[in-house]
Amino acid sequence: xxxxxxxxxxxxxxxxxxxxxxxxxxxxxxxxxxxxxxxxxxxxxxxxxxxxxxxxxxxxxxxxxxxxxxxxxxxxxxxxxxxxxxxxxxxxxxxxxxxxxxxxxxxxxxxxxxxxxxxxxxxxxxxxxxxxxxxxx
Numbered sequence: 001x002x003x004x005x006x007x008x009x010x011x012x013x014x015x016x017x018x019x020x021x022x023x024x025x026x027x028x029x030x031x032x033x034x035x036x037x038x039x040x041x042x043x044x045x046x047x048x049x050x051x052x053x054x055x056x057x058x059x060x061x062x063x064x065x066x067x068x069x070x071x072x073x074x075x076x077x078x079x080x081x082x083x084x085x086x087x088x089x090x091x092x093x094x095x096x097x098x099x100x101x102x103x104x105x106x107x108x109x110x111x112x113x114x115x116x117x118x119x120x121x122x123x124x125x126x127x128x129x130x131x132x133x134x135x136x137x
Contacts, residue, residue, distance in 0.1 A: 006078025008127050015042045017056050022128040027059040027118050029092055040094035061118035062135065063090040068100070068110055084110055088132050102133040 011019040018041075021028030031038045032046035033053040045052050068086040071079070084100045101119060103109045115135035122128045 004077030006076075006123065008123060009129075011126075014044050018042045019127065021058070022120055022130055023126075025120055025128075027061045027090075027130055028056050029059045029090070029094060030054045030056055038092045038094055040090070040096050059118075060091045063088045063116050063118075063132065065100070065110060065112055065114045065116055065132075066095055067112070070105055070107070070110070082106075086110075086132065088116055096130070098129075099131045100133065101131050 009015075009019070018028050029038055029040055030042055031054065032049060032051050033055055034051035035046060035049045037046055037048035039047050044054070046054060066087045066089040068084045070082050070084050072081045074081050082105045084105050086098055086100050087095050088098050089095045100110060100116070101121075116132040117135045118130050119133050120128050121131050
């Protein structure tokens with residue numbers, strides 16, 4: 001019997017640029033042209049001032065571990081426990097939920113404020129997810 005698959009996000013017209021970016025190996029964010037606020041998740045207006053004049057740009061892919069929880073329950077299809085569900089604060093300011101890879105999924109290894117960098121996990125031909133790993137160097 002096949003293992004259940006991880007849930008796939010469904011791109012919308014408002015989020016398509018983000019998913020096109022991850023497929024190309026880029027983390028794309030939006031910046032308000034009126035007030036310069038950088039935000040995530042994608043939307044057609046600035047959450048700070050409501051302006052619809054927004055630009056898309058390639059983010060640095062750098063950030064730090066803001067918070068996390070380690071899941072030990074085998075309830076989520078496509079995940080093997082234990083695994084970290086993390087909140088990463090990006091260098092540009094926004095926070096995003098993701099997973100941490102390439103390090104033990106333990107409190108000793110997952111230190112708050114540790115420097116992280118984006119990596120990309122291809123799920124299929126349409127969806128590539130941004131995940132984070134400890135920064136190298």
